[in-house]
Amino acid sequence: MKNFKCLNSLTLMILLMFSTFVFAGIPEFINDTVASKRLKENNKASIKLTQNFSKGTNNAIPCNTVEPIPLINGSTFDALATSNSTTGLCLLGCGVSDVTNLVDASLTNFATVITAVGVGVTHNLRVIDGNDAYLAGTFAGFRISPSTGLLSLDLLNSITIKTYSGPVLKESFSGSQLLNLSLASIPGGDFILGFNSSQSFDSVEISFNSLVGAVSSTDVYYAVITTYCAGPTLTCNLATAMNLPTFPVAIESSHTGISGVGIGSVTNTENLISPSLTDFASISFTTSLLASGSVAVKDQITNYPAGTFAGFDIENTSLLDVNAFDAITISTFLNGVLQESNSGNGQLISIGTDLIVGTGRKTVGFVSTLAFDEVQITINQLVGVTLGETKIYNAVFESFCAGPPLACNVVTPITAPTYPIVVNGANTGIDGLVCALCSVSNTGNLIDADTSNFAEVSLTASVGVSGSVSVKNQITSYAAGTFAGYDIESTSLLDVNAFDAITIRTFLNGVVQETKSGNSQLISIGTDLLVGTGRKTVGFVATLPFDEVKITFTNLLTVTLGNTKIYNAVFESFCAGPPLACNIVTPITAPTYPIVVNGANTGIDGLVCALCSVSNTDNLIDADTSNFAEVSLTASVGVSGSVSVKNQITSYAAGTFAGYDIESTSLLDVNAFDAITIRTFLNGVVQETKSGNGQLISIGTDLLVGTGRKTVGFVATLPFDEVKITFTNLLTVALGNTKIYNAVFESFCAATVQCDVVYALTNPTFPVAINSNESGIQGVACVACAVSDSDNVLSSDINDFANITLTVGVLATGSVSVKDQLYTYPVGTFAGFTIQDLNNLLELNLFQSLIISTFNNGVLQESKGGPQLIGLSLLVPILGSGPGFYNVGFEATVPFDEIKITVNSLATVINNVNVYGAFVDTNNSNDGVLGFLNCTNANPVAVDDSVTTLRHHSKHQCNHQRHRYRWNGRREHRRFRPYYRGHTNHFYYCRRRQL
Structure with a gap:
């Protein structure tokens, strides 16, 4: 038939004369072919519907199916009919058989279209749904099987698929406009061809045009449809693969294919929307000419708002090059109309990127500024560069939602999906000198929720080469005063100069805000300087707002970083803490x-x-x-x-x-x-x-035996x-x-000190602290000697105490010294400690082992022991009372701000003394002309004139007289306190006055 147009009229007449005979044999010819085909089908795996649906309702048809649904009569469809027609001049072996098989319940029956000899022949097979109309966006097509087992370009170009609503033609696609679904579930040599409709329809038709000079025979099994329904709302801050059956996605054939000058192909596009995350479509080039290959994925139902990330998960080893993004263009469409196109490092970003060394797998795209329902990736074959095969795994969308505010004063790893972050591809990668073995890998770990995995920057020894990663918040900018940095780890960071090799930059809306590097500008927060690992959280406190933070590692002459792990971007918002409580460590x-x-x-x-x-x-x-x-x-x-x-x-x-x-x-x-x-x-x-x-002192110190724990510092x-x-x-x-x-900090606040009051020097009333320089065991080494729980000396709890223990006959002492950080007590103030003797010693023997000392500004003022000490009986015990309790001390003759008790060893028994606290008695305090605390100038008030004035040879007798008055059982005497007044002619005069 190749030279059919050259046949003369005589030959044509002969053919016409024998046409009746010839065509009489056609049915047998066709039937034999059909029988042979059906035997073949018995060995094929069949497609089975896996769900039953309500009869006769469009709503019963499942949506977003991975494989199109056969349009056959049965439980889902019950009013399907067929029609067929042939146009043109059929000469030999030409016709359509078993067209009703298109809608019977069997998935293995088929109609057959054959043209052996014909002129301008077109065979049309139509399936009509008498009940339902299908919405715009529905995929419509047919499953076919060419007799050769191959879908040749000539055969593809001879096929047209149309949709109708009643008798009205709605849409028509043919040749390369048709989607070719090579599904794993259908036998080899079978194909599903069709398109996604943009108008509603109730009938779908397939047409075959005769091939010039060739016999064609194609089996048509059934029509197919795929209906779509809206997928779920995108999860906030989570990169989502746009795959069937979750989302109503389809390959947009009008934006898919090869263009330009070059040899290439776009294959396995259906893998791009399959449920698998590991299969892929391919865009391949075999020449270095200017060409491009594209594939587009369209959501048939949903429009995505501005602010949504649109991109693709792709892989190509050639894309490891820092300029590789220049070969990639990502475009968005809405209802088929181009919305935005971005390409190159300056416009494309990466989210959840995995820059695996040697694979070049990336999720690349951009955050849209306009609404869209379709995204296209185009790989541009550049002059002089052979990109080879680019694997496209999935279209990837991400909806961004603001994360929670940063908690005050808490180091916060910035991860998705908590925060709307991306790895900014424009600021991520290797830069500087050419470095074959340098890489930035696993950057998806940088923003995922697992804070134990990491991205990695690997730099060889080349001086000047650098590697960077950058994390951007798509919604929130952070205020000045926020810490911005990264949790990183490298053994090279143990080098004292390592920070010189690190630079951290902040950005706002893509514009650099601040740049810091080196020890003088970078700080660490929550740092773990683990021995041998060099893990640090490094950054700086921003003085300008920012929404993106980039860290760069650069090999220097003095520092070669090698491999650096980057766990997360880390932010911290600082809020003022509470004021220090008065006199509390x-x-x-x-x-x-x-x-x-x-x-x-x-x-x-x-x-x-x-x-x-x-x-x-x-x-x-x-x-x-x-x-x-x-x-x-x-x-x-x-x-x-x-x-x-x-x-x-x-x-x-x-x-x-x-x-x-x-x-x-x-x-x-x-x-x-x-x-x-x-x-x-x-x-x-x-x-x-x-x-x-x-110069250094200790406060609140716990002088535990053998541990050496101290709180050390200065005021x-x-x-x-x-x-x-x-x-x-x-x-x-x-x-x-x-x-x-x-x-440890402590804010000291002065107490109010008045006349004729006994004060326990405890926190938080007084600004007192333990002076460790004057506290502890001193003298000859003594293993069993100890000063323990010295903190308790400052406690206001009258039931706790420090303990001083000295073994028998050692040349060692145990001391506790209490210093008032703000107040100096005047002459005449009684200074002492409340203690408890645990050995039931006689007072005389106990006092012989004790020394009370006063200091002023660290300088010793007075020390008294033995008979010089006074056991003061207080009307109301302030720190403890009972058997063995003593308020021991003396009346100072010079000002002081510190009181120390020293316990010496005894000759026959272990000296074991509980120290409850220091105290002062201001009954006789006199700061002289200053007048702040001049307690001896008050006028005495007598109760009984006969005892108004007492004369003794010693002022100590006045003090003993004082004790006698205080513990007198008569009520009126308990309301008065005697005090030392002065002396003349070697006699001391003692008087008492009203409290």
Whole structure:
């Protein structure tokens, strides 16, 4: 038939004469072919409907099915009919048979279309639904099987599929406009062709045009449809694969295919919308000419609003190149009309990106500024570059919703789906010099909810090469004052200069806001400087708003970073903590206070020390006051380790105690404080530096036997917002391991002191603290000697106490010293301690083992013991009473601000004394001309003239007379207190006056 047009009229007449004979044999020819085909079908796997639906209703048809639904009579459809027609000149072996098989209940029966000899022949097979009309967006097509088993281009171009509503033609698609669904469930050599309608219909028709010079035979099994219904709302901040059957998606054939000059193909497009996340469509190029390949996915029901991420999960090793995004264009459409197109690193971003080394798998797209229902990816074959095959796994959409506000003073990993974040591809990747083995990998881990996995930047030894990752919040910008950084890990970060290789930038709406690098600009919060790992949370406190944070690692001459793990972006919002309570030792911890570990002032310094470390510094600022950071120093003299805690909002006034709660057995050494230096800072500038026993004090110290736990610091004379403690190995002191529990502050507030009152020097009423320099065991080493629970001396609870224990006959003493940080007590004030003797000693023997001392500004003023001490009987005991209790002390002859009790060893028994607290009695206090506390100028009021004035040879007798009056059983005498008035002619005059 190839030369059919050249036949002369005679030949044509002969053919016409024999037409009756010839066509009489056609039915047998067709029937034999059909029988053979049906035998073949018995060996084929058949397609089965897996669900039953209500008869005769369109609503019973399942939607978003992975495979189209056969349009056959049965439980789902019951009013289907067929029709067929042929146009043109059928000459030989030409016709349509068994057309009713198209709608019977069997999935293996078929109609057959054949043309052996014909001129302009077109065969039409139509399936009509007598009950239902199908909505716009419904896929309509047919399952066919060419006799050759191949869908040749000629055959494809000869096929047209149309939809009708009644007799009215609605739409018509043919050739390459048709979608070809190569489904795994249908046998090889069978195909489903069709299109997604844009108008409603009730009939679908397939037409075959005769092929010039070739015999064609095609079996047609049945018509198929796929109906669509809206998918679920996108989950906030979660990248979602747009696949069947969850979403009503289809391949948009009009925006799919190869264009330009080049050799390439777009294949397996149905995999792009299948439920599998591992199968893929392919865009392939085999030449380096200018060409492009595209594939588009359309949601048949839903429009997605502006602000939605639209993109694709793709893979191509060629896309590892930093400029690879220039070869990618992502476009969105709405109702077939182009909305937006973006390409290149400057416009495309990545979400949940997995830049697996050697694979180049990425989720790439952009956040739309216009509504859309369709997204297209185009791979542009560039001149001189052969991209090869690009695998497209899924279309990916993401809806962004604002995350919760940052909790005050809490280090917060910024992860999805809690926060609307993406990895910004434009700011992520390798830059600088060419580096074949450098990579940025697993960046999807950077924003997922698992904070234990990580992205990784791998840099070889090339100086100047850099790798970056950048995380952007799509909705929220963060205020100035927010910490912005990353949780990172690298053994290279143990290098003291490592921060010089790190740069962190903030952005707002794509514009750089701030850039910081190096130890002087970057800080660490919640840092864990694990030995040998170098894990740190590094960043800075922004002074400008931002919505994106980028970290860059650069190989320097002095620092080669190698592999760096990046766990998450980390933000922290700082809020002012409560004011320090008066006269209370306060651990400064988060989230109560807006504090950070300042990495610039934390770490090992001095001589090179391989085994030295600063570890677990996150424990330094967390709310658990029982865990600790640790500074480990080997025996190298001159090496030092430091930690520094900074309040990001509040500065503390002069007069505030600043220090740390620390523990080390080395601190039992009398010279240990010489190895400790504490500095205060304000806005990064050193304010004061103190070290050694002469400058450092302890407050609230627990002098536990053998542990060396102390709270050490000093009372600042200048404002501060940061406190640093440094431990240095000296020739005389090797500290080894030191635990640092917390930074500790205390605000001292003066108490009101009045005449004729006995005051217990306890917190929080008085600004008193334990002076550890004057407290503890001193003298010859004594294993069983101890000063324990010294904190209890400052407690207002009258039932708790410290204990001093001295073994028999040792040349050692145990002491507790209480210092008032603000007030100096005048001459005449009685200074003492309430104690309990646990040995039932006679008062004389007990007092012989005791010494009471006073100090002023650290300088010894007076010390008295034995018979010089007075056991003062108080009308109302303030710190304890009962057998063995004594209020022991003396009346000061010089001003003082500190009182110390010292217990000596006894010759025959263990000296075991409970110390309840220090006290002062202001009955005779006299600050002279100052007049602030001049208690002896009051006029005495006599009750009984005969006892108004008493004369004794010793003022101590006045005090004893005082005791006698206080404990007199007569009511009127309990309302009066005698006091020492003065002396003349070697006699002391004692009077009593009204309280």
